[in-house]
Amino acid sequence: MKLATYLDVTPRLGLVDGQEVWNLRTLYAWYLFETEGIATAEAIAERSVPDDMALFIRLNQARLPEFASALALGKERNPDLGPRGRRPLGKTRLLAPVPQPSKVICCGSSYGEYLSELGMERARWPQDVKISFLKPPTALLGHGETIPFPPDAHETDYENELAIIIGRTCSDVAEADAAGYIFGYSIFNDACVRDIPKWTGGLDSPRGKSPDGCAPMGPWIVPAAYLGADPNDLAFTTWVDDEVRQKGRTSGLLWSIERIVAFVSHYIRLLPGDVISTGSTKGNAHTTGKFLRSGQKIRCEIEHIGVLESTVGHKTWKTELAPLPAP
Numbered sequence: 001m002k003l004a005t006y007l008d009v010t011p012r013l014g015l016v017d018g019q020e021v022w023n024l025r026t027l028y029a030w031y032l033f034e035t036e037g038i039a040t041a042e043a044i045a046e047r048s049v050p051d052d053m054a055l056f057i058r059l060n061q062a063r064l065p066e067f068a069s070a071l072a073l074g075k076e077r078n079p080d081l082g083p084r085g086r087r088p089l090g091k092t093r094l095l096a097p098v099p100q101p102s103k104v105i106c107c108g109s110s111y112g113e114y115l116s117e118l119g120m121e122r123a124r125w126p127q128d129v130k131i132s133f134l135k136p137p138t139a140l141l142g143h144g145e146t147i148p149f150p151p152d153a154h155e156t157d158y159e160n161e162l163a164i165i166i167g168r169t170c171s172d173v174a175e176a177d178a179a180g181y182i183f184g185y186s187i188f189n190d191a192c193v194r195d196i197p198k199w200t201g202g203l204d205s206p207r208g209k210s211p212d213g214c215a216p217m218g219p220w221i222v223p224a225a226y227l228g229a230d231p232n233d234l235a236f237t238t239w240v241d242d243e244v245r246q247k248g249r250t251s252g253l254l255w256s257i258e259r260i261v262a263f264v265s266h267y268i269r270l271l272p273g274d275v276i277s278t279g280s281t282k283g284n285a286h287t288t289g290k291f292l293r294s295g296q297k298i299r300c301e302i303e304h305i306g307v308l309e310s311t312v313g314h315k316t317w318k319t320e321l322a323p324l325p326a327p
Contacts, residue, residue: 001015001064001067001068001071001222001223001226002015002016002017002220002221002222002306003015003016003024003053003056003097003184003220003221003222003223004016004021004094004097004218004219004220004221005053005094005095005096005097005098005099005142006021006092006093006094006095007092007093007094007095008023008084008087010051011051011052011095011099012024012025012051013025013049013050013051013053013056014092015027015067015071016089016219016220017071017075018089019088019089019090020086020087020088020089021086021087021088021089021092022071022074022081022085022086023081023084023085023086023087024049024067025045025046025048025049026045026081026082026084026085027070027071027074027081027085028045028048028049028067028070029041029042029044029045029046030070030074030079030081030085031069031070031073031074032044032045034073034077034079035073048060048063052099052100053097053098053099053221053273054098054100054101054102054271054272054273054274055272055273057098057165057166057167057183057272057273058272058273061167061168061183061272064223064225064226068226093142093144094142094143094144094218094219094220095142095218096140096141096142096215096216096217096218097165097186097217097218097219097220097221098140098165098217098221098273098275099137099140100137100273101137101140101271101273101274101275102271102273102274103134103268103271103274103275104134104135104136104137104139104140104215104274104275104277105131105134105264105268105274105275105276105277106131106132106133106134106135106161106190106209106276106277106279107129107130107131107132107260107264107276107277107278107279108130108132108133108204108279109125109126109130109132109279110129110130110253110254110255110278110279110280111248111252111253111254111279111280111281111282112125112252112254113248113252113281113282114279114280114281114282114284114287116282117282117283117287118287125254126254128255128263129255129259129260129263129264130279131263131264131267131268132204132279133204133205133206133209133210134210135209135210135214135215136210138212138213139210139211139212139213139214139215140213140215140216140217141213141214141215141216141217141310142216142217142218142219143216143218143219143308143309143310144219144309144310145213145216145310145311146310146311146312146313147191147213147214147216147298147310147311147312147313148211148212148213148214148313148314148315149191149193149211149214149292149312149313149314149315150193150211150314150315151314151315151316151317153193153195153211153314154195154291155193155194155195155285155291156191156192156193156194156285156291156292156312157191157192157193157194157284157285157286157291157292158189158190158191158238158240158245158284158285158292158298158300159189159190159191159192159246159279159280159284160187160188160189160236160237160238160246160280160281160300160301160302161187161188161189161190161277161278161279161280162185162187162188162231162234162236162250162257162277162278162302163185163186163187163188163217163275163276163277163278164182164185164257164260164261164275164276164277164278165182165183165184165185165186165221165273165274165275166181166182166183166261166270166271166272166273166274166275166276167181167182167183167184167224167272168180168181168183168272169269169270169271169272170261170265170269170270171265171269171270172265172266173261173262173265174262175256175258175259175262176258177262178257178258178259178261178262178265179224179257179258179261181261181265181270182224182257182261183221183223183224183272183273184221184222184223184224184226184227185221185222185224185227185231185302185305186217186218186220186221186222186275186305187217187218187219187300187301187302187305187306187307187308188215188216188217188275188277188308189215189216189217189298189300189308189310190209190215190277190280191214191215191216191298191310192208192209192214193207193208193209193211193214194208194285194286194291196208203286213315216298216300216308216310217275217308218308219306219307219308219309220305220306222304222305222306227304227305228304229303229304231250231257232250232251232253232256232257233249233250233251234249234250234302234303234304234305235248235249235302235303236248236249236250236281236300236301236302236303237299237300237301238283238298238299238300238301239297239298239299239301240290240292240296240297240298241296241297245283245284245285245288245290246280246281246282246283246284247283248281248282250278250302252281253278253279257278260276260278261276264276292312293312294312294313294314295311295312295313296311296312297309297310297311297312298310298311298312
């Protein structure tokens, strides 16, 4: 199962199957009528399938098998759902799967290979999960979009990371119970600016990590129950144009997915739809010096999830700040 948010004048929720996107609300209404003959099927579907993914997750974490059954029956009977019921994936604009989570929490220094590449002695590695920074929802960007790096950014970077999507409100949960609070997984590109003046905070400052559009995510969410693999051992690869820049497995994380969720929940209450990005391995431009150039294509792949694609760009400012007077 692949759950996506796509644009049809306004955001809609869809199920991606092969090269098609099914309108989830329309499909579910058809399914209810076909299987139960409910005259109010459309009204039920409208309440059950909102246009906001975070709200959908809050309402439906336990009901995913019913939506899977709706898709299976739809594929079997091939109904005419109208012009907006199904559409080609290649002609559909995918948004970030959760366009407006309450927060995006980014963990860092999570892979030993990356810390070794930095030349950091093991004694200096984090002793537990490192909560590095938050990104605002305005940083999120959909699959296939252009990253609008700030015009004064010259050293821009990529980081392919497994994203955890929270399914239930949780606070101070035990590691043994953490899996029950995970809705699913997606791909997160921690796009960032590296040439940040020290006076403004350095590498993990909001100026470097949180600009608008500097968090490509997607192309969809694969619910945990439908991943078909251990999230703690997924292969991932990052390409810039045709060059492989990163390659590894989530088994290289210093902490398990469950440990990350439990640790973060001890300090920050997590809500349905919240995103935790787990960190990146070696091979980013910060260590190799191969910073991004406008027009380059970034492809972040994680097995059993898919491929997240972005183009490198720079926005322009319509206004300029007046220079400060000399001290």
